[in-house]
Amino acid sequence: MKTEPENLARIIETVADAPTVYDALIALQEIYNVSFITYHLTATIISELDAPFVQTTYGPEWIARYLLKRYVHIDPVVQQGFLRQLPFDWREFDITPETAEFFDDARQYGVEGYGYSIPITDKAGRRAIFSINAARPTTSWDKFVADNRAEWIEVAYRVHLKAIHEIHGGKDPVPGLSTRERECLSWVARGKDHKDIALILGISEHTARSYLKSGRTKLGCATISSAAVQAVKFRLINV
Known part of the structure; x- marks a missing residue:
């Protein structure tokens, strides 16, 4: 049986070897046996590319619906996630009638209510969110998160580095200042x-x-x- 460090090393290698960020998310979705994974970078910081970068394994129907309804202005993962510094469970949100309607609509497209997000702030001050969404797990959701949380934090940052390199052609243009x-x-x-x-x-x-x-x-x-x-x-x- 592999030890936990060996398992994490294998997962990190999988992320690194994936052709794109999207392919890495697909692989991670299978590894952790979850419904969907999303990576959302708020901005790239470089002129003409200075726009949000989002990769997700959500189905095309939900993505189209999300864009059509402008749910980015309602989605609490986005609205609150970029303000937070620490990982958070989606059950922490205060559910307003508006967000309740959003989650009800999402369920029609297979997006379940169990989610966990990891805010990322890198050396250049860029902000991103790595999110995992799952149906009710066979074991306790709390135990599932507790067993994987530390690993997800490391994996999230590796996905972030891969996204920066993908956006900028393999080289991070922003230096890290003290x-x-x-x-x-x-x-x-x-x-x-x-x-x-x-x-x-x-x-x-x-x-x-x-x-x-x-x-x-x-x-x-x-x-x-x-x-x-x-x-x-x-x-x-x-x-």
């Missing part, structure tokens, strides 16, 4: 120099310059000001 690098560049974007930043953050001028230089280098920019502009473009900082 918290301090982001802070320093955000103050540059507000018109502050390294002396001001050192005073604001309570660090030495030398340290402030070092963070600005490393952030500029990671962003591939010739000047600090252009690095700040690039960081804003990539949504690494807010101004």
Whole structure:
């Protein structure tokens, strides 16, 4: 019998070897014996591709219905999921008449009420949600989630990395900046120099310059000001 780490390694390899994110989701759906799996990236951060990226194993009839009814504005997984930091069970939602009607409609297309979602925030600040939907399992749903939750979190992030590479042709265009690098560049974007930043953050001028230089280098920019502009473009900082 395989040990849990070996099993997780096999699943991660399956995700990596799948031709596309969609193929990875299909494989995961079979591995975990669930009804549907969805991956939803809120934005890609790169100009013309800066739009939501969604891959799902839901049937085409439900996808068409979802789009036609504009359910994205009602769906609590989307509406609340991108605001949350921790994984959540769909049973946590406060059911309003509107969401009750949404879930009733979804059931007509095979979408059951048991679901678990994992919010993802990567080093570039991108937000995504990985969701699993299942009919009532043969064993307890709570036990099913407890047995697989830690594994799903790791798998969700691997799917996210695969999506970023798929969208951008195999290379992530957004560098990972440290918290301090982001802070320093955000103050540059507000018109502050390294002396001001050192005073604001309570660090030495030398340290402030070092963070600005490393952030500029990671962003591939010739000047600090252009690095700040690039960081804003990539949504690494807010101004």
